[in-house]
Amino acid sequence: MFEPFPGNYVWNLSVGIALETGGLIGEIDRACRPLAAADFASEDDATEAFFRSWCGLADTLVELADEDEKLGRRHSAGHKHHRAAIYYQTAERMQNHSFSPRKEAYAKTLRSFSQYLELTEQPTERVEIPFGEGSFPGLLMRADTTTPAPCVIFFNGLDSTKEQFYGSGTAQELRRRGISTLMVDAPGSGEALRLRNMTAIPESERWAAACIDYLDDRADIDSDMVGMLAWSLGGYYGPRATAFEPRIRFSVAWGANYDWGQVQLQRLANQGDRPVPHYWDHVRWVWGAADMDEFLSLAPKITLRGIMDRVTVPFLVVHGEHDRQISVDYAHALYDDLVNSPKRELKIFTDREGGVEHCSVDNMSVVTDYICDWIDETVRDLLSSRTSQ
Numbered sequence: 001m002f003e004p005f006p007g008n009y010v011w012n013l014s015v016g017i018a019l020e021t022g023g024l025i026g027e028i029d030r031a032c033r034p035l036a037a038a039d040f041a042s043e044d045d046a047t048e049a050f051f052r053s054w055c056g057l058a059d060t061l062v063e064l065a066d067e068d069e070k071l072g073r074r075h076s077a078g079h080k081h082h083r084a085a086i087y088y089q090t091a092e093r094m095q096n097h098s099f100s101p102r103k104e105a106y107a108k109t110l111r112s113f114s115q116y117l118e119l120t121e122q123p124t125e126r127v128e129i130p131f132g133e134g135s136f137p138g139l140l141m142r143a144d145t146t147t148p149a150p151c152v153i154f155f156n157g158l159d160s161t162k163e164q165f166y167g168s169g170t171a172q173e174l175r176r177r178g179i180s181t182l183m184v185d186a187p188g189s190g191e192a193l194r195l196r197n198m199t200a201i202p203e204s205e206r207w208a209a210a211c212i213d214y215l216d217d218r219a220d221i222d223s224d225m226v227g228m229l230a231w232s233l234g235g236y237y238g239p240r241a242t243a244f245e246p247r248i249r250f251s252v253a254w255g256a257n258y259d260w261g262q263v264q265l266q267r268l269a270n271q272g273d274r275p276v277p278h279y280w281d282h283v284r285w286v287w288g289a290a291d292m293d294e295f296l297s298l299a300p301k302i303t304l305r306g307i308m309d310r311v312t313v314p315f316l317v318v319h320g321e322h323d324r325q326i327s328v329d330y331a332h333a334l335y336d337d338l339v340n341s342p343k344r345e346l347k348i349f350t351d352r353e354g355g356v357e358h359c360s361v362d363n364m365s366v367v368t369d370y371i372c373d374w375i376d377e378t379v380r381d382l383l384s385s386r387t388s389q
Helices: 009-020 025-036 043-070 074-093 101-119 162-167 170-176 190-196 205-216 234-244 260-268 279-287 292-301 329-337 364-388
Strands: 124-131 134-141 149-155 180-184 221-231 248-254 315-320 344-349
Touching (some): 009 025, 009 074, 025 043, 043 101, 074 101, 101 124, 101 162, 101 190, 124 205, 134 162, 134 170, 134 190, 149 170, 149 205, 149 364, 162 180, 162 190, 170 180, 170 364, 180 205, 205 234, 221 364, 234 248, 248 364, 260 292, 315 329, 315 364
Parallel strands (some): 149 180, 149 221, 221 248, 248 315, 315 344
Antiparallel strands (some): 134 180
């Protein structure tokens, strides 16, 4: 993983995410270089400086995009807006949720990303998934087909968003293979958490059911061929949903979050790296816990132990061998429990290939290719089997 801040995993992770979701190293260097040379009085001071530097970079890109648009250069403007959205989001996700300026940065993220979709004419629409008395937002990238297409639902994790998944290029690769992708900010993540106060629940199959219900009403989706792909904490959400939602036809865990509750106990003992500063404030926010006692009473429920034998569909487990957040041992444990999957596969990415860090933040491309090829092959097998029946 590119590590411009030696010994600072949290900052280096953010840099890696930005690079792997569409940022440019020259621009990112402009945001990082003054931070690397600075001496900060506290972690909070440093994190707020990080915010200012990355937002400043994004603001400049928005100005440049506006200049392009005035000249009629829509695609150039759109691509600058995309990178601005990445940098705003990088700044925002690092802050405590009580840090007021993060709200404006998040609003700028959504505006710039919307501009990117419009100006570059992406084959993507913003959608709303009815859920309970409200809804949570998603991005649907439509397959390049004229007939109803299979679709992959994508769940993100503890601190990631639908826009970051979009930037990974995974949906674009699936589209080329004739598969649509529904990327959602489910409760506890992204827009659902920040703008709608929708917090996470252990029963992620309820979100999956809502997504499939939505897809079932679309003429351009083959709702009998819906799969699941999820990364980071989604490595719990996705497998859990697959175990309890029978309409999911195949599943991929990008990072095996087999026992997230146990990981929290390890982090309390200072074992393993954190993804964001203000970590315990963040997890309580995500899960809607008033205090640590409430969170720690909930955490043991966030586990896949004892339920994965319910999975009876093809399943791929992908993990990096040097993941500093979630031990590779959990990938083996998840795979071992998939005893009733008719096609189970465990792929551990090594130094030879890259993709060894958490959710492949050191090299997403090689892992995206592997996942998309596996999904493509699995969908073709399932469609062939359905046709022959």
